[in-house]
Amino acid sequence: MATESLSRILWIGTIVLFLFYLLIGGLPFSAPVVANIVLAPVDISDQYQLWRLLSYPLGPSFIGLLLAGIAFGAPGEEVESILGKRSFGVALLWLTLAIGVLHVLGNWGESAYALSGLEHLALFTIVGFVYLFPQSSVRIFFINIPSWFVLTFACGLVLIQTVDAVVEGGHGAGALFTEGVVTLVASAGFFHARFQKYRFLLGAIRTFERVAFRPQHSGGNVRAAGGAMQPMPMRHVASRAFAGRLQPQHPVRRQELSDEERLNQILDQISETGYDSLSPDEQRFLREYSQRL
Structure with a gap:
């Protein structure tokens, strides 16, 4: 029996998280749960609560849920088909840990600047999808949207968040790690270093199929x-x-x-x-x- 793809599991998990925060996220018992999931730098620097380095993607984030709902559908399936299920999972795990560590180091000692949500994992997947399949599209509510537009939309959200964190929140360069700017750049570098030849071949093969x-x-x-x-x-x-x-x-x-x-x-x-x-x-x-x- 064929097993579910990792991206499919993540997409279902995204829906579950959305329903959780929509229906019972405001109830009293959910507050302690969320408080022990999100990652604030002081949780590591002072209290050594290391599990938060991996649990923060489960925290509440509307933008993270929105992007994850897009990324872990068809785009995630395609990226996983190229990376392989195991490599895709390992890449997401390392990204989660790396962003958590960079958030703590870049905002050392802060207690109010928390990191949460699936945004970074979604950005990694969207960047990979656009890099590997630049002429593709994503179907959202029965509308085919070019993948480059989805990436542009995601980049716009990241830029708005970063400016708001620096200007309104008073945070320094650590906001580049927390809000996703570094994730976008690092993801593009990862896929280019690993698949630059494949991307060229992909375009040539598709051209051959279309013309011949x-x-x-x-x-x-x-x-x-x-x-x-x-x-x-x-x-x-x-x-x-x-x-x-x-x-x-x-x-x-x-x-x-x-x-x-x-x-x-x-x-x-x-x-x-x-x-x-x-x-x-x-x-x-x-x-x-x-x-x-």
């Missing part, structure tokens, strides 16, 4: 880089002039079909175990394949 395949013919299946199964139509291969004569290209056509089948297998492997699981020979095949497009 003919929808009116039928054939097998090709998995698009986004993870969805698409028909792999047979395409007509024209004759090519060679040495003054037109030569049929049947051998070339058979070789192209063989390469397409191998490409399909490699994309399946990337979807299941991540790009890093490819062997050097498979990575070389992708590079050579993209150069022929």
